[in-house]
Amino acid sequence: MDRQIVKVFRALADPNRLRIVKMLEQRELCVCEVREVLALSNSTVSKHLSILHDAGLVTQTKEARWVNYSLNVKSESQFVRAIISALKSSLLDDETVLKDTKSVDRVDRNKICRV
Amino acid sequence: MDRQIVKVFRALADPNRLRIVKMLEQRELCVCEVREVLALSNSTVSKHLSILHDAGLVTQTKEARWVNYSLNVKSESQFVRAIISALKSSLLDDETVLKDTKSVDRVDRNKICRV
DNA sequence: ATTACATTTCGTCGATTGACGAAATAAAGG
DNA sequence: CCTTTATTTCGTCAATCGACGAAATGTAAT
Numbered sequence: 001m002d003r004q005i006v007k008v009f010r011a012l013a014d015p016n017r018l019r020i021v022k023m024l025e026q027r028e029l030c031v032c033e034v035r036e037v038l039a040l041s042n043s044t045v046s047k048h049l050s051i052l053h054d055a056g057l058v059t060q061t062k063e064a065r066w067v068n069y070s071l072n073v074k075s076e077s078q079f080v081r082a083i084i085s086a087l088k089s090s091l092l093d094d095e096t097v098l099k100d101t102k103s104v105d106r107v108d109r110n111k112i113c114r115v
Numbered sequence: 116m117d118r119q120i121v122k123v124f125r126a127l128a129d130p131n132r133l134r135i136v137k138m139l140e141q142r143e144l145c146v147c148e149v150r151e152v153l154a155l156s157n158s159t160v161s162k163h164l165s166i167l168h169d170a171g172l173v174t175q176t177k178e179a180r181w182v183n184y185s186l187n188v189k190s191e192s193q194f195v196r197a198i199i200s201a202l203k204s205s206l207l208d209d210e211t212v213l214k215d216t217k218s219v220d221r222v223d224r225n226k227i228c229r230v
Numbered sequence: 231a232t233t234a235c236a237t238t239t240c241g242t243c244g245a246t247t248g249a250c251g252a253a254a255t256a257a258a259g260g
Numbered sequence: 261c262c263t264t265t266a267t268t269t270c271g272t273c274a275a276t277c278g279a280c281g282a283a284a285t286g287t288a289a290t
Contacts, residue, residue, distance in 0.1 A: 001130045001211045009127040014278075015116045018124075031237060041280055046238055048278090065236050065288060079205045086197035096116045114235065129248075146267060159249055161268055180258055180266050229265065 004056065008083060011055035016040065017048050021071065021087060022097045024058060026104050030066040032113040037103040056080050066109060119171065123198060126170035131155065132163050136186065136202060137212045139173060141219050145181040147228040152218040171195050181224060 012018055016038055023029060023037060035045045049069050052058045057080060059072050075081050091097045127133055131153055138144060138152060150160045164184050167173045172195060174187050190196050206212045 001133065002206055002209050005205060006128065006130055006133065009124050009133075012124040013121065013128040015121055016278085018116065018121065040278095042237070043239080043281075044279060046236095050238080062287090065234090067237065079201055082197070082201035082204075086194055086201065089197075090120060090194045091117055094117050109236095125247095131248085155248095156250060157267070158251075158269080161266095162248080165268080177257090180256095180264090182267065224266095 004077070005079060007055040008057065008080060011051050011057055012083070012087075014048070017052055018087075018091070019096065019100055020045075020048060020052065021057065021084075022091055023100055023104050024069060024071040025088060026101060028068045028070045029104070029107075030068055030109055030113070033104075033107045033109050034069075036107050036112050037100055057084065065113075119192070120194060122170040123172065123195060126166050126172055127198070127202075129163070132167060133202075133206070134211065134215055135160075135163060135167065136172065136199075137206055138215055138219050139184060139186040140203060141216060143183045143185045144219070144222075145183055145224055145228070148219075148222045148224050149184075151222050151227050152215055172199070180228075 012021065019038060020034055023034065031042060031045050031049065034049070035042050038045060040048075049058065049060070053060055053069070056075055056077060057072055058069050061068050061070070071084060072080060073084055075084070127136065134153060135149055138149065146157060146160050146164065149164070150157050153160060155163075164173065164175070168175055168184070171190055171192060172187055173184050176183050176185070186199060187195060188199055190199070
């Protein structure tokens, strides 16, 4: 059984990781920005992003002190692209997602990192 | 957070339930036919199908002694349809799925139900 | 070189999940 | 009506998972 596909579904089977993916539809984020919006600990957020990365749903790049995470919209995997696309048109009026969207607009790593 | 979407991902986060969905792409099946192919207990299979049904991925109809399960390709939910479609074009050369496909062709409730 | 900062990893805990066998349920078949 | 059959539900167990704080790591900034 193809472990990658199971990993994708597992990655998205958690509400907080779904929220992260919806946030990353908006823009690239670092761990502490995600932490700020989700109100979880740094370690928990880091673990969530690691799971999403391992599933191939997000990419990570280093920029100064920050590791930036982006949605992997150009994945080699057609399956991953199809899932990301399906999610893009979903949860559009979900209350939690809408609230997160506003928070993503406001959050600024230069004001909040460290803790 | 929309519980239905989480349910869909959770439902598909288990390898055996993925196998069931791929089997149902072929044809409608009853519990004992799925049991035969997956080599799991009746109760486990029943539970798996219940989870898939609750997520909106499969439909169930009663026919004589049997409850038949089918893939919900005409779901009201565009999201569910997109996921089913994404899976349709995935796992096409997966060894386990290919083996299951052959077994589905052979399995016959009139010869195997009961335990 | 040292310090500061952002992230990752580790260990622990309580909750959840997939497996099973037994019991219960639904209803077809005789 | 009674028996048989197929399925569902229940209870238990071991494994996994998401949360946390602390420790470790990587490296930019000074």
